[in-house]
Amino acid sequence: MKSSRFMQAAVLTFAVAAVSLLAGRSQVFAAQNPIPPPPQNQPDTAPKHEMPAPTNLKVLPKDLTGPQVHEIMEKWEGELGTGCKTCHAVDPKNLGPNGKPRLNFADDSKEEKQTARKMYKMVEEINASYIAKIDSSGDPVTCGTCHRGHLGPEPFVAKPEKEGPH
Ligand code: HEC
Ligand code: HEC
Structure with missing residues (x-):
């Protein structure tokens, strides 16, 4: 009887340890694979500026909303490897809290x-008239x-052909 109580205790301890181990692992798993929040949660994660x-x-x-335009702009920024100031002019009359002029995005x-x-229209045309048809x-x-992350696309230079059997 005594040994079986010992076994019960041992099994229980093992079970608790296993559960907490699993819980720990699933937390790690969740951190590596964050579930994207549903769209209505986006205002919580979006930057706080207007x-x-x-x-x-x-x-x-x-009919795009402000946040939708912003999302496209951030994509362009990344794809061209450049900042908002490359395309948008500063408004010297509109100073931000840090004393620096803000950008006038509509200008x-x-x-x-x-x-x-022009580039945007070209890309739309390429996709609608050519890519969609192949x-x-x-x-x-x-x-x-x-x-590819550069404001001016870098010219492509093919590698010299390798010697050897074709
Ligand atoms: C490669 C050039 C380029 C970059 C970089 C860029 N923009 Fe733009 N942005 C544009 C163009 C072009 C338009 C106008 C689009 C149109 O006419 O439909 C625009 C429009 C906007 C508008 C709408 C203005 C209005 O009232 O009509 C906002 C806001 C804006 N951009 C914000 C940003 C922000 C913020 C960044 C940086 C994260 C940024 N842009 C980076 C080219 C750019
Ligand atoms: C089919 C290839 C191609 C695509 C797609 C493309 N571009 Fe370009 N872009 C070019 C080339 C080529 C140049 C001219 C480079 C030069 O002047 O040497 C250029 C130049 C530019 C410039 C001027 C850069 C400067 O130095 O003043 C801007 C801004 C630009 N592209 C924005 C965009 C945006 C925004 C998109 C997507 C909506 C886009 N491009 C998509 C090929 C492309």
Whole structure:
């Protein structure tokens, strides 16, 4: 009888240890594979600065919300390896809390912004008129397809052909 009580205690201890081990592992698993929050949770994770509705869209769909425009802008930023200031002019009359002028996103005076509009239309055209018509992987052409993290796409130089049997 005594030994079986000992066994019960041992089994219980083992079970508790196993459960806490599993719980620990599932926490690690959850941290490595975060479940994306449902869309209605996005305002919680989004940056806290203001994102007013756009007023001067000429190529993007005009009904985009401020956060939707922001999301596209951050994608372009990453794909071109550049910052907002490359395409958007500063407004010397609108100083931020740090005393630095803010960007006037609706302003059209920068050449790069005009170029980006042409590029956007080109990409739409490439996807709708060409990529959509071939039997492809379904991956569309993006700014990054050519730019690859650079403002000016780097010229492609093929590797010299290797010697040896073909
Ligand atoms: C490669 C150039 C480029 C970069 C980089 C860029 N933008 Fe833009 N942005 C544009 C263009 C072009 C438009 C206008 C799109 C249109 O006409 O439909 C625009 C429009 C906007 C608008 C809407 C303005 C309005 O009221 O119509 C906001 C806001 C904006 N950008 C924010 C940003 C922010 C924030 C960043 C940096 C994270 C950024 N942009 C980076 C090119 C750029
Ligand atoms: C098919 C390839 C291709 C795609 C896709 C593409 N670009 Fe370009 N982009 C170019 C080339 C080529 C240049 C010109 C480089 C030069 O002047 O030497 C350029 C130039 C630019 C410039 C001017 C850079 C400068 O130095 O002033 C901007 C801004 C730009 N692209 C934005 C975009 C944006 C935004 C997208 C996506 C909406 C995009 N591009 C998609 C090929 C591409």
